[in-house]
Amino acid sequence: xxxxxxxxxxxxxxxxxxxxxxxxxxxxxxxxxxxxxxxxxxxxxxxxxxxxxxxxxxxxxxxxxxxxxxxxxxxxxxxxxxxxxxxxxxxxxxxxxxxxxxxxxxxxxxxxxxx
Amino acid sequence: xxxxxxxxxxxxxxxxxxxxxxxxxxxxxxxxxxxxxxxxxxxxxxxxxxxxxxxxxxxxxxxxxxxxxxxxxxxxxxxxxxxxxxxxxxxxxxxxxxxxxxxxxxxxxxxxx
Numbered sequence: 545x546x547x548x549x550x551x552x553x554x555x556x557x558x559x560x561x562x563x564x565x566x567x568x569x570x571x572x573x574x575x576x577x578x579x580x581x582x583x584x585x586x587x588x589x590x591x592x593x594x595x596x597x598x599x600x601x602x603x604x605x606x607x608x609x610x611x612x613x614x615x616x617x618x619x620x621x622x623x624x625x626x627x628x629x630x631x632x633x634x635x636x637x638x639x640x641x642x643x644x645x646x647x648x649x650x651x652x653x654x655x656x657x658x659x
Numbered sequence: 660x661x662x663x664x665x666x667x668x669x670x671x672x673x674x675x676x677x678x679x680x681x682x683x684x685x686x687x688x689x690x691x692x693x694x695x696x697x698x699x700x701x702x703x704x705x706x707x708x709x710x711x712x713x714x715x716x717x718x719x720x721x722x723x724x725x726x727x728x729x730x731x732x733x734x735x736x737x738x739x740x741x742x743x744x745x746x747x748x749x750x751x752x753x754x755x756x757x758x759x760x761x762x763x764x765x766x767x768x769x770x771x772x
Binding site for chain 1: 663690692699700701702703707709749751757758761762763764765
């Protein structure tokens with residue numbers, strides 16, 4: 545069975561400080577991993593994905609994520625947070641064996657960047 | 660490109676009423692999805708389609724029906740709305756392979772009284 549855990553409902557960080565939003569996953573076989581961001585009253589927007597290869601993935605708006613197979617984690621990071629990064633972040637996973645309809649989402653982490 | 664669009668943006672129904680949500684995409688994607696988003700529960704897949712004329716059940720299909728008569732459109736129907744169907748509904752589309760990201764519409768906020 546596939547699942548995604550985002551252990552923190554809320555993350556607060558001061559503007560200019562580094563941020564981390566945590567994600568761990570469980571999947572049969574090798575995973576495809578995704579991060580999406582949702583701004584208020586908007587749909588989800590794709591940030592980045594891990595397919596294969598380099599464990600450090602770079603995405604939109606200066607975000608990056610590190611795939612760690614031994615810890616089954618895919619934490620989202622940014623070196624210097626902006627107030628405009630405040631949003632709801634979702635991690636998602638799909639087994640490479642599964643069809644595209646089997647994307648599982650975490651429950652989301654609300655990031656607040658404090659000026 | 661408009662991407663993925665959804666109509667309506669908001670709707671209030673009374674229990675027992677029916678309605679249809681429309682999703683349209685202009686990216687020539689084969690796959691389309693309907694999700695619902697509830698507080699603290701992330702997104703849950705209602706139904707999906709892997710191509711024109713085909714539909715399949717997702718994680719939470721009860722109380723909903725769908726149709727994909729044209730490749731670019733995916734309709735979600737509520738035959739007899741219930742308060743438990745109060746939610747935000749998102750449509751998404753993608754190319755077939757699981758490695759491809761999904762593109763989401765702006766959502767429809769539905770309240771069932």
